[in-house]
Amino acid sequence: MALALYAIKGHKSGFKALIAAEYSGVQVKLVDNFEMGVTNKSPEYLKMNPIGKVPVLKTPDGAVFESNAIARYVARANTDCTLYGSSLIDYAHVEQWIDFSSLEIDANIMIWLRPRIEHAMYLPPAEEAAITALKRALGALNSYLASNTYLVGHSVTLADIVMTCNLYFGFIHLMTKSFTAEFPHVERYFWTMVNQPNFKKIMGDVKQTDSVPAIQSAKKPAPAKESAKPKPKQEPKKEKQAPQPKAEAAAEEEAPKPKPKNPLDLLPPSKMILDDWKRLYSNTKTNFREVAIKGFWEMYDPKGYSLWFCDYKYNEENTVSFVTLNKVGGFLQRMDLARKYAFGKMLVIGSEPPFKVKGLWLFRGQEIPQFVIDECYDMELYEWKKVDISDEVQKERVNQMIEDQEPFEGEALLDAKCFK
Ligand SMILES: N[C@@H](CCC(=O)N[C@@H](CS)C(=O)NCC(=O)O)C(=O)O
Numbered sequence: 001m002a003l004a005l006y007a008i009k010g011h012k013s014g015f016k017a018l019i020a021a022e023y024s025g026v027q028v029k030l031v032d033n034f035e036m037g038v039t040n041k042s043p044e045y046l047k048m049n050p051i052g053k054v055p056v057l058k059t060p061d062g063a064v065f066e067s068n069a070i071a072r073y074v075a076r077a078n079t080d081c082t083l084y085g086s087s088l089i090d091y092a093h094v095e096q097w098i099d100f101s102s103l104e105i106d107a108n109i110m111i112w113l114r115p116r117i118e119h120a121m122y123l124p125p126a127e128e129a130a131i132t133a134l135k136r137a138l139g140a141l142n143s144y145l146a147s148n149t150y151l152v153g154h155s156v157t158l159a160d161i162v163m164t165c166n167l168y169f170g171f172i173h174l175m176t177k178s179f180t181a182e183f184p185h186v187e188r189y190f191w192t193m194v195n196q197p198n199f200k201k202i203m204g205d206v207k208q209t210d211s212v213p214a215i216q217s218a219k220k221p222a223p224a225k226e227s228a229k230p231k232p233k234q235e236p237k238k239e240k241q242a243p244q245p246k247a248e249a250a251a252e253e254e255a256p257k258p259k260p261k262n263p264l265d266l267l268p269p270s271k272m273i274l275d276d277w278k279r280l281y282s283n284t285k286t287n288f289r290e291v292a293i294k295g296f297w298e299m300y301d302p303k304g305y306s307l308w309f310c311d312y313k314y315n316e317e318n319t320v321s322f323v324t325l326n327k328v329g330g331f332l333q334r335m336d337l338a339r340k341y342a343f344g345k346m347l348v349i350g351s352e353p354p355f356k357v358k359g360l361w362l363f364r365g366q367e368i369p370q371f372v373i374d375e376c377y378d379m380e381l382y383e384w385k386k387v388d389i390s391d392e393v394q395k396e397r398v399n400q401m402i403e404d405q406e407p408f409e410g411e412a413l414l415d416a417k418c419f420k
Pocket residue numbers: 011013051052053054055065066067068
């Protein structure tokens with residue numbers, strides 16, 4: 001008789017046991033009528049797993065909880081199965097990689113992911129530390145995989161199953177191609193594994209994410225007091241719950257709704273054509289002050305547009321240069337929705353950590369557009385101050401930010417990014 005697995009469909013935790021079962025030939029069946037939040041809160045379920053989490057495996061000898069323990073049980077339930085290698089040292093190495101993938105990879109991925117697919121608290125320093133630790137682990141894994149096809153020996157073991165399932169959530173939700181490109185052996189390993197027939201049967205076609213989902217949590221750090229304080233709002237969700245197999249997810253998609261007009265399109269026309277400014281900015285290669293900056297002020301329409309300085313509130317956390325640059329890069333990516341209505345410059349300042357992040361933004365209208373505040377969660381990580389263009393000092397600061405003047409406020413620039 002098949003062992004009963006209480007698990008969320010399409011979730012990596014259940015995949016571990018199901019893939020192990022494909023290799024070991026042990027019969028495991030998902031409990032059909034399992035309902036998250038109901039079944040796992042029932043008294044019978046709590047007898048099997050007192051914390052009420054999933055998955056749980058029901059066996060004739062008793063229930064097992066914790067997804068790795070369940071996968072171990074399924075691997076060992078067939079004594080002829082080679083998922084543990086063939087020697088004591090193989091066995092130790094399988095356990096070593098299971099622990100590594102759980103503690104160094106999965107734990108960090110979940111810190112990064114939970115505020116984005118659940119309503120877990122979003123703490124920028126915790127996320128930054130998790131991404132740094134994840135990159136360190138992926139770097140180590142990458143070095144190992146440069147000269148090894150599998151984690152242990154010359155065939156798939158339980159270590160590969162658990163590692164691949166843990167990487168799976170990273171690949172499908174968070175780690176875009178630009179993130180994983182730094183770890184080519186991990187990429188090669190992951191795609192080789194998910195294309196093994198026993199993996200594919202359970203996981204289906206795996207597609208790497210091309211964006212990082214927005215924060216869902218309303219429990220973000222409270223914004224500091226300032227004049228133009230964007231209000232925290234619940235973010236649009238990329239996913240509402242644990243990932244489901246593609247077909248199911250597609251079936252649940254709503255019919256497209258007609259797109260409402262952006263209120264900024266209803267403003268009185270402006271003499272300033274944003275694209276003309278962006279073109280002038282991009283095409284000016286020399287004599288920037290005389291050509292681009294002068295041109296900017298000639299074009300600038302203070303009735304139709306407003307200028308804003310932004311200042312990152314958590315500069316003391318910017319201790320790792322690439323993490324800081326990625327953070328700013330992510331912000332600009334998420335601003336994509338405002339391309340028709342905005343131009344921005346973001347400076348990463350300082351020659352050593354902690355780096356300061358400051359920016360200048362030009363927005364259509366007199367306020368920071370509400371849809372930007374609503375949809376780009378980064379907005380509340382910055383203090384925003386409207387530029388007073390009657391103040392020559394502020395105007396000169398605008399010029400310096402547009403032209404990436406170095407030193408800027410007495411410091412070297414680590415990088416300057418433009419949103420146009
Ligand atoms: N370490 C556990 C984690 C299990 C876990 O966090 N399960 C989540 C679903 S992915 C859950 O049951 N959450 C419900 C809850 O926290 O009450 C494992 O690997 O099995």
